[in-house]
Amino acid sequence: MTSSRNPRSAPTRHSREDVADAALDILNSFGLADLTMRRLAQSLDVQPSALYWHYENKQSLLAHLADLIVEVPSSETSPGTDRVRARCLALRERLLAYRDGAEVVASTLALGLGAEAPGIDLTAALVDAGTDPETAARVSGVLLHFILGQVSHEQQRAQAGSLGAAAPTDTSESESAEFGFGIDLILGGLATLR
16 A cells, blocks of 8 residues: 655755845835844744844844845946045945935944945055045045935935835935035045045
């Protein structure tokens, strides 16, 4: 007599990258407030405890997402402060590419858990442009705070507008111009320190 048991399908194993990709999808679809370990596990069809194989806790997941968000390909073609400006613009674009991207990166930086690459890169670009290392590190911090604040403001206005809570008065063109003005103002201030 033969047994007619239905073999259970083997559970799908997900890599760390699979988990991060699913988390980024949830972030873009629902926002940071709705990115929970439970929702993430559900999207991967696993138990929440399975996620802790890849990430110690939610904050370590967010730190990894922040590192992915701020990955900006190197552009060494521009000289001096033009390179710094180009890096700032590229970082803004990366942050805007992810819903709540600025909030994820800002919280990770504030806790010292990751997303250091832009600061290191901006500091190096400033040193290459002739700024002493100590001043370059300070200006890099100022630039990062400006970028994160400006993008956070843009993302909050966009979200409020999508919910009908506020009519956006700024267009993306004027926001881009305002952003460029802020970067130029900071770099212009740096020039007076030299």
